[in-house]
Amino acid sequence: MHELSVVFYIIDEVKAVAAANDVSEISKVTLQLGEVSSVIPSYLKDCWKWASAKHRLLEKAELEIEPIRALTYCDDCGKIYHTLRFGKTCPNCGSGHTWLKQGQEFLIKEIECSDSN
Amino acid sequence: MYVRRVRREMEEKHVRVIEIKKSVFENNDREADKLRQELRGKGIFLLNLMSSPGAGKTTTLMRTIEALRGRFRIAVMEADIDSDIDAKKIAALGVEAVQLHTGGMCHLDAGMTRQGIEELASKDIDIAILENVGNLVCPAEFDTGAAGNAMILSVPEGDDKPLKYPLMFQVCDVVLINKTDVLPYFDFDLEKCRENIAKRNPKAKVFPICAKTGEGIEAWTEWLAQQAGSF
Ligand SMILES: Nc1nc2c(ncn2[C@@H]2O[C@H](COP(=O)(O)OP(=O)(O)O)[C@@H](O)[C@H]2O)c(=O)[nH]1
Ligand SMILES: [Mg+2]
Ligand SMILES: [Zn+2]
Ligand SMILES: [Zn+2]
DSSP states (O other): HHHHHHHHHHHHHHHHHHHHTTTTOEEEEEEEEEETSSHHHHHHHHHHHHHHHHHHGGGEEEEEEEOOOEEEEEEETTTTEHHHHHHHHHHHTOOOOOOEEEEEEEEEEEEESSSOH | OOOOEEEEEEEEEEEEEEEEEEEEEHHHHHHHEEEEEEHHHTTOOOEEEEESTTSHHHEEEEEEHHHHHTTTTTTEOOOOTTTTOHHHHHHHHEEEEEEOOTTOOOSSSSSHHHHHHHHOOOOOOOOEEEEOSSSSSSSGGGGOOOOOEEEEEEEOOOOHHHHOOOOOOHOOEEEEEOOGGGGGGOOOOHHHHHHHHHOOOTOEEEEEEEETTTTHHHHHHHHHHHHHHOO
């Protein structure tokens, strides 16, 4: 629900990295996004298209989103299962003593530069 | 920073890949820690008040000011978009309020909070209260630099909200369950709600309140007074 403002944080960070590394043109920005983070990839891409076009550095930059699978750990039986499929309740033993192991990440992974440096 | 060179088969040229591996929230987290330090130095206890729209932030805020204004110097920062807060009403309570410029954002971050603090004309403040944007999702992800986080869950929203919005309940020191006057008309189980909150955050203090009548407010304002007093 806050894809556009998140895009602004990403652009700020990417611009700072570009400045520190004498990058004049970025061809790709890669993110890693957990399946249960609060951000919807397709909205994020739409917002990126709109906002990145306003920066010379990012005019040609495509946004790639690598998903991180959401996994939940069960304290009672020690099994790990896919959160999107089974939610809070362990499909192996039915316990509710479970916690999210991964899947809320939201990382800027890397940028690819297309200039000649 | 790690820089890697990758050969592009198609284009027969090398491109630079610069690895960043950094959380999107990291810069904000750092800004928030800085602001928290500074406010501690100035002796200002910043409270971040969150909830979904209409849960009763503004009404609770007014009650809180009434209860504490004689003992603490209070200021308010408003970020709620559909805020019907009456500046005159706040002024009549002897409290300064500033409207934050969120630009239609769905949450506040540390940078916007800092601007709000700087806009306050009164510098001798004991408690600054931030009425965050009405939303249970992303305000929980963005640290404002507050020393205390509180959220309001109102009875009509249902006792299962802690299960649906786990992060919000995890980051809060206090959960106020508001609109207890309408409990008889809703299928809301107070004990069940406490259990659901405890599942997400065993340390959270829970205070049932009715901002409309003021019932239960004292337990909450005493908690706040204690936090601010020992700050
Ligand atoms: N019945 C009842 N209504 C309340 C209570 N607290 C607030 N309200 C009403 O809920 C509506 C929204 O309150 P407000 O404080 O503006 O919520 P905010 O959007 O979170 O700031 C208003 O019409 C209030 O009068 C309460 O304890 N009981
Ligand atoms: Mg309000
Ligand atoms: Zn299990
Ligand atoms: Zn947001």
